[in-house]
Amino acid sequence: EVIWGDAGEVRSFQDRWAGGISHYIDWLKERVEEMHRILKPTGSIFLHCDWHANAYIRVLILDKIFGEDNFNSEIIWERSFGTGSSKGGAKKIPVNVDSILYYNKNKNGYIFNLQTRPLNEGAMKRYDKVDADGRRFFWADMRTYSQERLNELLEKGEAKISPNAKNPRYKKYLDKNKGTPIDTLWNDFDFIGNNERIGYPTQKPEALLERIIKMASNEGDTVLDPFAGGGTTIAVADRLNRRWLGVDQSVQAIKVTEFRLQKQTDLFTAPYTVQLHKYDYDTLRYKDAFEFESWIIAQCGGTPQNKKGGDKGTDGKAADG
Structure with a gap:
């Protein structure tokens, strides 16, 4: 885990998950369960990961929560830039691909628009x-x-x-x-250009998210990104006339996302709100037990952004996890 913009937030995978891969899987599983819960029957989830965890995530999380029958595809994204998982070596093959695991809420009724x-x-x-x-x-x-x-x-x-x-x-x-027709090997995305680059360490090209959003949603549908990062999903969803909700635990990430939205705002852009939550220990310590339970369940480790009013996130797709 590397969170951009604040040296105090930069932590290694080993430091963050002292209990190893099993702690990470337990952490992620709780969040995917909530994503599944709020996803409409016509919705889909795209979960991006690399070779460290893709097998665990598919078998221990997505197959169990979404069901094996709702597995659609494993998209192989061949990166031509950015953070490779391995630099290779004399006895190591360099790794320059990630997985995007694609599941549907309902295999018989999900939205799918063929991309070419x-x-x-x-x-x-x-x-x-x-x-x-x-x-x-x-x-x-x-x-x-x-x-x-x-x-x-x-x-x-x-x-x-x-x-x-x-x-x-x-x-x-x-x-x-x-x-x-687009197949499962996605190797046709160029380097992130200077006009798009924001310096976020795990930034994805907008063309990648554009393909995902166009494929699994229609105009007016809602796109949820519960790990918003540098805001690529949100910026693209907004440009494609989708409703959206983005969440991130880093205030800096939320500010970067807001800045990206401001750069593409015009007279026809729908309004949105930014909500930053801060809590102190005493307030939480002495909160009514049932209120605290409701509060803690509602927290996905994040800071929500909500777009175009309406109910938050019950409308559609989970993307770019």
């Missing part, structure tokens, strides 16, 4: 013909179309039957091709 990559140069070359309207296309085999559909395309001049071809062929237009 632009066609590569080789695929573009296939569209080597141009019709009278200036649209690029190539002749593709027509194997699964019905006879009715074939007749319709023949009448439009968008299909043909060649004597030497096994199957009829039709015009496959470039402008109807949405691109190559």
